[in-house]
Amino acid sequence: MSFVANAFFRFRHSLSGIGLALGTLLFAAALTPSLVPRTYVMQGILCGVAFGSGYGFGVFWRWIWHYLEMPEPYDRLRSRVNLIVGLICLAVAIVALYLSAGWQNSVRSAMSMEPVPSAYPASVCGLAIVTFLFLLLLTRALIWLGRYISAKIHRFVPRRVANVVGITLTVILIWTIANGLLIQSTFEVLDRSFREYDALIEPDRPQPVAADKTGSAASLLKWDELGRAGREFIASGPTAGEISSLTGRQTVDPIRVYAGLNVADEPKQRAERALEELKRQNGFDRSILVIITPTGTGWVDPAAMNGLEFLYDGNVASIAMQYSYLNSPLSLLFQPEYGAEASRALFTTVYNYWKTLPKDHRPRLYLYGLSLGAMNSEKSISLFEMLEDPINGALWSGPPFPSRDWKRITRDRNEGTPEWLPVFRDGAFARFMNQNGEAPGNGTRWGPLRIVYLQYASDAVVFFDSHAFYRQPDWMNAPRGHDVSPQLRWYPVVTMLQLALDMAFATTTPMGYGHVYAPEHYVDAWIEVADIDGWSEDQINHLKQYLHHKMTGEDVEGYDQRGG
Structure with missing residues (x-):
């Protein structure tokens, strides 16, 4: 003693x-x-x-x-x-x-x-x-x-x-010791675990029977090559019957193409295989084509794609490609270049074919990404290469704080507009939206290329700031977002630690807050990006209620890897 x-x-x-x-x-x-x-x-x-x-x-x-x-x-x-x-x-x-x-x-x-x-x-x-x-x-x-x-x-x-x-x-x-022994060993263990999990074939998710589905016996992409997230994405979309029962209109089954990591070793090869599958399913005959960059695990948020497919009566084709087994934070930490390389490969492959088609006989082309997918989707394009034949737009939700174009546009926002919902010039090129729609102050005119950032003021993945160590971030100034506590205060050192923890647990919030984006807010964003008309306000509200109820149910299809 x-x-x-x-x-x-x-x-x-x-x-x-x-x-x-x-x-x-x-x-x-x-x-x-x-x-x-x-x-x-x-x-x-x-x-x-x-x-x-x-x-x-x-x-x-x-x-x-x-x-x-x-x-x-x-x-x-x-x-x-x-x-x-x-x-x-x-x-x-x-x-x-x-x-x-x-x-x-x-x-x-x-x-x-x-x-x-x-x-x-x-x-x-x-x-x-x-x-x-x-x-x-x-x-x-x-x-x-x-x-x-x-x-x-x-x-x-x-x-x-x-x-x-x-x-x-x-x-x-x-x-x-830390880098060679701990970090690399941890990475290898995590990579092996995620890879084994990704390869598991779910008994409750059988291989598609229809020949025009990705992963079917007639498909150029095998069912076991898609990976867990890919099989989830292919199997979880709405059918023509489900869409028609809600809208009462004539509909078609949406086309979804997904290439997993096992399809080919190189991103360019995976992208070419995915393009051939898209062509096999006549994806370029649809009204809308979306190039999706998934999150780190390969997950595609069903809250985003389901809404667009309902809005366009199923006349939508989408194509995505996996670039990692790890979730987004780990992928960003260990494989920061993989996502950008894969996203770039898929975009250039699809875009180069798309621009060879007659302009009046091809779908409108859009990009979509959530979280790390949004950042990598940003990196996949160059405005200079699209000057003669630009894509139609992009929807990027929850863009991480290092996102290149998001940072520049936010920094150059109009004076007096808040950092959490900026206005950029006249709003003809890029707009920001949250739970309440777009920021007031945007004009009514859109240019030929529409970009929308969907972000919540409570999303620490978007608003983490290492400079909060010694200064107050701009988004903490009044007025604040409605989903941010009015009692939040800045403290040196501590606020940065709090935001780092918030970022790690940003997907534990209810839907519609933090880093969990709600389908009803995606509906508003897609209406802006894709210039969708033919829907009354009552019909849109009914669609929002339907999608929200479906996404908050006990058995949400396509939501096994929420957040990615």
């Missing part, structure tokens, strides 16, 4: 007073609301990381003070100041814990969710302490390693040189 007591005594006295004070303040700030509701597990880990960050800044500040040889306060004064500051910080943390349930309910209220009775402060504190201790011990182990290496080198070189070399070698060693 004495050994444990002595160890605890030494550990307690090794802690930094200013570090604990700053850590407690950041702990309290981490309890404030952000974009996505948090469980107590999410909240506890976030608070632990925030506490560790504040503690690290405090230790660094203390080290700078010593290094600059600034005067040290007397022990009695320092003890009293530490006690007063500690009590103040502790009081702030207690108040924040008391208010945390209300803060989380402000986010839930903005998303029409039921309030929670408690934020489980004891569990949050316990998880935060465990997280902080893990980070602290890991950091101290790395510091010990650096000092050990420096001490060995100090036998041969001066102390300061030894310190620099020791730190450098420690960083190189850690990076080599």
Whole structure:
């Protein structure tokens, strides 16, 4: 017992007073609301990381003070100041814990969710302490390693040189181990797991019998080559009968073509196989042709495509191609170039054939992508190559924050329009839409090429900002989106950590919020992009209600890999 007591005594006295004070303040700030509701597990880990960050800044500040040889306060004064500051910080943390349930309910209220009775402060504190201790011990182990290496080198070189070399070698060693052993091994395990999952043939999703379906016996693309997401996409679309029963019009079965990763090794070869299958099904005889860039797993959001197929009475052909087994965050982390390469290959293959067709005997051509698919779809085109014969438009939903064109258009938005729903010039080329439609201030005229970004103000995948570490993002300024908590505030360091966590859990929100895009909002977006008419307002509202009810049912076809 004495050994444990002595160890605890030494550990307690090794802690930094200013570090604990700053850590407690950041702990309290981490309890404030952000974009996505948090469980107590999410909240506890976030608070632990925030506490560790504040503690690290405090230790660094203390080290700078010593290094600059600034005067040290007397022990009695320092003890009293530490006690007063500690009590103040502790009081702030207690108040924040008391208010945390209300803060989380402000986010839930903005998303029409039921309030929670408690934020489980004891569990949050316990998880935060465990997280902080893990980070602290890991950091101290790395510091010990650096000092050990420096001490060995100090036998041969001066102390300061030894310190620099020791730190450098420690960083190189850690990076080599982390990148070569941990990251690559983790990637290989995840890739193998996702690949095996992708190859599983679902017994409740049989191979199509009709010869004009992708994956049928007559198809150029085999059923087992499509992958799980591809089979889901092919099997989940509405039939002509379903569309006709809602609209009362003459309809046809939509055409859906999908090429999985197993179709061919190279993206260009997969794209050519997909094009031949599209031609076999007479996809270029339809009114609308959509080139889809799926998410990382190959998932295509049925909320998007179902709406368009209803709006056009099934007279739609769509073509998609898988480029990864991993979900979007992992694909972006480990294979950032694969998606852009595959998306570019599919676009150029289809577009080059499409533009050889007579303009009055070919479908209108559009692009679609969600999340990572939106970013890669952006990268697939170049406006300069389409000047003579442009496509008709693009719908990109939930574009990730690094998206090239989205960033440029958002940055160059008209003065006075909010970042979460900008207006770009006269709206003839690009428009932004959310749950309430497009931004007021757009003109009524569209140009020959229509681009619509569908985004929610509560989507952290879109609005994550690494600069939130030290400055308030523009989208936090008033007025804010209706789905963002009015109690959200910016705090240095903490807000960036909150947004990073929000981004990781952006698909856990109800439909119509966060990174989960609702079919009724896709309907409005497609009406703008594809210039759809012939529908009354009552008919459109009826379609929206039907699609929403279908997508929120217990057994949602085509939604197994929500978010991708």
